[in-house]
Amino acid sequence: MKFPAGAGHFPPRPGNGGNMYDLIIIGAGPAGITAAVYAARKKMDFIVITGDIGGQAAWSGDIENYTGYQFVTGPELVSKFEEHMRKYAIETKEGEEAVEIKKGPAGVAVRTTKGAYEAKTVIIASGKKSRELGVPGEKEFKNHGLTYCATCDGPLFAGKDVAVIGGGNSALDAALQLMRIARRVYLITNAPAFTGDPVMLEKVRASAAVTSMVNTEIKEIIGGKMVTGIRIKKDGTEPTLSVGGVFVEIGLIPNAAFAPEVDKNGAGEIKVNCRNETSVPGIFAAGDVTDVPEKQIIIAAGEGAKAALTAFRYLSRMR
Amino acid sequence: MDKKVKVYSTPTCPFCIRTKQFLKDNNIFFEDVDVAADQEAAKEMMQRSGQMGVPVIDIEGRLIVGFDKEEIKKALGM
Structure with missing residues (x-):
């Protein structure tokens, strides 16, 4: 890479202000x-x-x-x-x-x-x-059962029921990791279908531990000291799902x-x-x-x- | 005197790896507790730190959550 002669070195903090x-x-x-x-x-x-x-x-x-x-x-x-x-x-x-x-x-x-x-x-x-859900309870329960990194924190949810929020590859990847660790994985997207790779989707669907839910909105993260559930909206009703972990993977x-x-x-x-x-x-x-x-x-x-x-x-x- | 250092971590968590590397680079001896393999240790970590994120670094009983280099340095007196 060639530069104009004399352009090679700049004196420290030159010019105006002395601190620029x-x-x-x-x-x-x-x-x-x-x-x-x-x-x-x-x-x-x-x-x-x-x-x-x-x-x-x-x-x-x-x-x-x-x-x-x-x-x-x-x-x-x-x-x-x-x-x-x-x-x-x-x-x-x-x-x-x-x-x-x-x-x-x-x-x-x-x-x-x-x-x-x-x-x-x-x-x-x-x-x-990581994109946030923007729902009540999300900030309060971060690291108290809600996480944006399934790879990091997944093993701490062994034997628990958990929710993975998202429909793309990162959500499917999280579900694939968690279905081997958790008791039950709810895979939830607000879209009408999952958009991730078909190969991953097939594996997720084949697992008896995973329950997929489409057209489902997350309304609130609920809990005491730690997450105990999520309020969802599906088909006009707003039931609560009992989960001990929430993995947010929405891009x-x-x-x-x-x-x-x-x-x-x-x-x-x-x-x-x-x-x-x-x-x-x-x-x-x-x-x-x-x-x-x-x-x-x-x-x-x-x-x-x-x-x-x-x-x-x-x-x-x-x- | 060397301080007693314990790292609660999972093998897959990038910041756990970076934390342990940082300690190794600074010749700090530490006990590595894999909370993915040891459910009792996982419970202990959650109870002590009141949260579920890894890594948790225990320096002479003082808990630091996450790879917070400045806090770790402070606690170690570096």
Whole structure:
């Protein structure tokens, strides 16, 4: 990659204010970490602000399509990413999340759960998170019988009756795991049919432990200290199902609410062009938070690299 | 003095794996309790922490729910 002569190094905190970074990267999943590695190698003055390291990749099971690794688990690959990032002295604000970003005349202001920062450019690489049901009781019973990760918490529900909410592949996958552990699995979708892979659906249907319910709405999560049931709505009635566990698997939503100024598509994903530019100059985005087709770890990583290089070019033009 | 550390975990939970890796990387000895295999331990974890999420890290009797690196560091005096 060739850059214009003289554009190679930026002095620390140059220009106005003395406290403005070249770049702030929001998120440290595959996109954010790769952007950080590229930014470090361009010697940009930057920080990474992130709730956690690895993002969704940390939650992935077996990965067999990241080039160079014929087989690797999500946590192992994330450890490798993190190790690579730590090779450079990158200032990482972990456990800190962006609340609002706002473009100003000089740069972009970033307000977080712990502070406020300013940079000439920002890369949004904040990924996606589990979609919530939005029903009463959901927040109160999170980790008290309600979970968004069947892989993690499933074994704790051995011998119990549980409900899996959702109709896609992640819901079917959860049901497949839980039917071997739980006593009874209610698989519930508000849609008229399940949309997951037919192969998985067949396996779920073949199990005597699974009861499938379509056209069924969840109205409320009920319990005392822990979940004891769910109120559902089906055929005009609202019965209560006794369950000791609720697994919510209704898809993902982009973490982009903190960036109201940038254009998004109907799914709430940030629109980017092929250079990872958003509708706001100086704000770039990469990975699963964007409308890039295909959400894959290797694609997110590549997008992160592109975003960092575009930010670098943008800064070169600013000088 | 080494602190007594116990990790309640399941083999499939990514943040359990990351927690244990973090402790190993920092040369912290810990007892690994697999709550998927040991139902009694699972009950004990739920009773002690009042919740059902893993991992739960017990550092000298102080419980931390989830891979909260800062809290773990604090409790270990790192």
